[in-house]
Amino acid sequence: MRSPLLEIRNLGVEVPVPGGGAAAAVDGVDLSVAHGERVGLVGESGAGKSLTTLALPNLLPPGVRIRPGSSVRLDGRELVGAPTRDLRAVRGKRVALVFQDPTHALNPALTVGSQIREVLLVHRGLRGGEARAETLRLLSEVGLPDPARTAADPPHRLSGGMRQRACIALALAGEPDLLVADEPTTALDVTVQARILDLLVHLSEARGLALLLVSHDLAVVSRTCHRVAVMYAGRVVEKGPVKAVLERPLHPYTRALLAARPRLTGPRTLPAPIAGSIPAPSAWPTGCRFHPRCPDALDRCRREAPPWVGLSPHRATCWLHWEPGGGAS
Amino acid sequence: MLSYAIRRLAVAVVLAFGVATVCFALVWFAPGDERSDLLLSGRGAVVDTGPEPGLVEAYGDWVGSLLRGDLGTSERSGNVARWLLARLPHTLALSVSGLVLAVVFGVGVGVLQAARAGTVLDRLLTLGTVVAYSAPAFWVGILLGGAFIHKPMELGMEPLFPLTGVAPPGGATSLLDYIPYLVLPALTLGIVLGAGIARYTRAAMLEALAQDYVRSARARGLSEMRVLFRHGLRTALLPLISLLGVYLPVLLTGAVFVETVFSRTGIGLAMMEAILGQDLQVLMGGALMFGFAAVVGNLIADLLYGWADPRIGDAVRG
């Protein structure tokens, strides 16, 4: 079997805590993405999803650092601790990032075209007419109607959806193998969101591009991805094929997430919000971190961290499904 | 962009008119009687014939002669406009080279500080720029003159730069002959003005580097140099262009002091000599020229800003 494109093992990210010290905002995440595979990473804000994505090519803000013992392998090559020069060759070239807010992700002082040509020059050595032609091709590939005009425009002249398309074109410019999209549709209008998601799926299939899609919305992931990982308080609590996880969620948190979103089909029930919110990394509970908000929490959940249960590939960390002697529900 | 340019041009004309009016008012309301001489000499009339003109009439005559480029004549210097224009190149050379040095120093130091923010180097440079920013141009000029001219002379050495003036005693044979005379004066302006630019650049760079698009640029694998200069500096420098418009008066007044310190025969020194020689026409002509220079400089800064910032054109159109 071919090794996965991206393999994250025991990733920890430490953030400074007000008053000194550090807390692990991401705490032992394991995740892998195969070539051409689309994986969703789901959770509320504060779960550590964005830090996980920023940690991949080490773009963490100052003061935030990757915990020793973490491993991020791209095609088998270790990225944690790699020199900046090597990381720069990965950023944009192998792994491209698309951020949540397209308004601030583009430099307002440069035209869209010149920002794309910059990447083409740095990663592919293209210049002059070649670079211009490739820029137009990329802009039309992401579905911008008038590539020549868009290339000459400064970002502020584009609408939000067009800007996100431009950002995706920028991400594609280095011909990456993996596109990491951090809440790429959250800042956009609902009607635009669906089209951007369709574009991502289309690009992934057309180019054989792997996609790591971060979202707080299970619906977004369900229509795009093959597999999903649910994060809570710095840890992955459930992962598996999208269909399985959505239809038979194991972890109470996943069930709560599903219940919290409005349904257009089926019985007309009001969405059930999850009480409370994720605590700060410095105040994470012992045992299962979800237990204070869990309706079914057992005594054991408060004391001991739950083990992985369930049959591969659909697994979760929860005492509720644990049976002594192995196996699952 | 065109309507923006026309609007700025109109503002500049109004400003220039205002400058001229302020100069006129200064003379008209001044005590003493040589003021009316000044006003009348503008149109070449004889002073003692006829009654004194009224305020409106005198103002009209004065503006009229000004529009013809006539700044009057004086006993000491003849045709004032010609006298001042002959000195203009020296002031221009000083101002432009001072400005270039200031931008080079200021942007260089500011970028270096932002790239090394929080280090000892950054702190030392911060202190240095505060001191340079606080020093008046004439004192910086005296210090530089002391260090490079007078101290060596006191020690019996050749001074590193010529003492005073703008050109060798026998006259310049080529443009290169002017340069040794320009070094210290231009350096003075460069230090005084550059300190302000450095303080601004550091703050603007730090703000620019904290933006999301800088993180995105890093995420695209661009080198730190490219991120710093193309993405950070470019946005930080846009407001600097309009800041240069604000600095222009500082530059021009600085030129007056520097010319005085180094005895450069430019317009500033001509004004100072005019004060000693009671030569009011030259004094007012010089003030007018500096005022107009500031207006023109402001206009250039505004136009540059409109040209460099794509958002301006749209904001004006919309």
Add this chain to the structure above:
Amino acid sequence: MQSVARHQRGGVGLSVFLPGAPQILAGRVAEGLLALMPWLSAILLLVLRADLVSSQLGEGSTVGRASMALLAAAGLAWAWSLRDVSTPPEAGAGQGAWVRIVRDPWAGIGLAILLFFAGLSLLGPPLLLPEDPGRTQTTEEGFLPPSMDHPMGTDNAKSDVFERFLDGARVTLGIGLLAGLGGALIGVTLGAWAGFTGGWVDRVVMRCVDFFIALPKLVLLIALAALYDLGPVTLALFIAFVQWPALARIVRAEAVALAQREFVHALRAFGVSERRILFRHVLPNAQGVILVGTALAVANALLIEAGLSFLGLGLDSASWGRLIKDGGALFPHWWVGGFAGMSLVLVVVALNLVADAVRDVFDPRADVTV
């Protein structure tokens, strides 16, 4: 805890001899220097001019009053430092904006410099110059280097540079302060009025501001000073008049922003008068920018006054600018202009340091870190 107590005891001992020193060692530079300076000056005065002080102390003369003031300041500093050292620091104290400004080391140094020159220009002339003013005017020789008799040497006219320096401090600092505060007053008033009222008032005021900012004001001041005979007050007034636009622009921007805030609407809804809203609610919220602008206006006014005097256009009396002009080239007679030039830069640096600290405290956006 024990080491803290021991440190405190050591602090008490140190404080008795050098009030302010424990505070400086604890990083509170401004407070420490403010206590240490009057103390050291008083000791220095008693050592150097014991006869003068003892003969004049009871008298109502200028010298007597000045020595009384200095000794009182030293006593106060001594008492304050001792009390400060012997009381334990209160937990959680010192978070207010003003305390943070004073405790900022750079601002502390700036404040100490300002106090030093304020004290020097007020108390220096009566206490440090010989009683008989005629004596120093005619020294034996011109261009004497600094010595015990003439701490700053003598100039070409054979006068004592130190005496001229002290007189110049009064003129330069006095006119700078007057003109800076005057300009700030005009600027704050017009800026707040324009920003808060809006409409045509705002447009007219801001057009004037734009016009003034574009002018090479000092060149016009040069012409003005050459044409008119200026006294100290008129000179300060004219310098103030070129100072106001910068401050008006900042305060206006702040007032415009504040006028749109919720709490102002709420106050209006409660029927609070516009004037009261402006003075009681809007201006206090703009105190940071006002303070920064005022400090910079004073700094600017100092430089303008010195510049005009340097060109020979200021007041006829002494000024640091005139002293620098008389000093001419720095070498060989560096002492004539050097002390005045360095002091001028020091005072302006001090004002800038204080302004920077105030800006940092009041505008948290300013300390962007990467």
